[in-house]
Amino acid sequence: MDKTLKISKIKDGTVIDHIAAGKALKVLAILGIDESNSISIGIRVTSGKLAYKDVIKIENKFLEKLELDKIALIANEATISIIKNYEIIEKFKLDMPQVFKGIVKCANQNCITNAGEPVKSEFMTVNADPLTIKCVYCKKEMSGEEIINNI
Ligand code: CTP
Ligand code: ZN
Numbered sequence: 001m002d003k004t005l006k007i008s009k010i011k012d013g014t015v016i017d018h019i020a021a022g023k024a025l026k027v028l029a030i031l032g033i034d035e036s037n038s039i040s041i042g043i044r045v046t047s048g049k050l051a052y053k054d055v056i057k058i059e060n061k062f063l064e065k066l067e068l069d070k071i072a073l074i075a076n077e078a079t080i081s082i083i084k085n086y087e088i089i090e091k092f093k094l095d096m097p098q099v100f101k102g103i104v105k106c107a108n109q110n111c112i113t114n115a116g117e118p119v120k121s122e123f124m125t126v127n128a129d130p131l132t133i134k135c136v137y138c139k140k141e142m143s144g145e146e147i148i149n150n151i
Helices: 024-031 065-074 144-148
Strands: 013-020 039-046 052-059 079-084 087-093 099-101 122-128 131-135 141-143
Touching (some): 024 039, 024 065, 122 141, 131 144
Antiparallel strands (some): 013 052, 013 079, 079 087, 122 131
């Protein structure tokens, strides 16, 4: 008897695979997925390459650049597969963007971007792994949970 339970393949949509175990819910939260999509989530599933991984499959959803950049901030290790009619038509690793505009709120309360002025937040990547980003305006550096909590 086959005792493994696999997450079904999807017909059309996006698979976010090889997410470090435990991060899938954060990824879903920042994507702001609502009730209109069918979603399968695997948390701490065994994987050949990684001991454990998380995986998210979102039917009929094709991610935009801004959404991919947000995922890169949380799970840069992820692999994205785009599925059309059951076939993988595109599969890629995420690029770590060098600049993030309007995605992360600066943790410095005195930063111009938090002053109610029409200035969008903007960060440069200073280090990709572990990720450290730096506010272009006040030079505040942010990493780890501080980034995730301010998306
Ligand atoms: N997938 C899916 N629906 C499809 C086709 C693929 O949900 N119609 C999923 C697979 O389950 C897998 C991912 O898309 O999570 C990538 O598919 P594939 O490259 O076939 O899987 P692997 O070879 O296991 O990928 P990798 O080597 O990258 O782990
Ligand atoms: Zn700032």
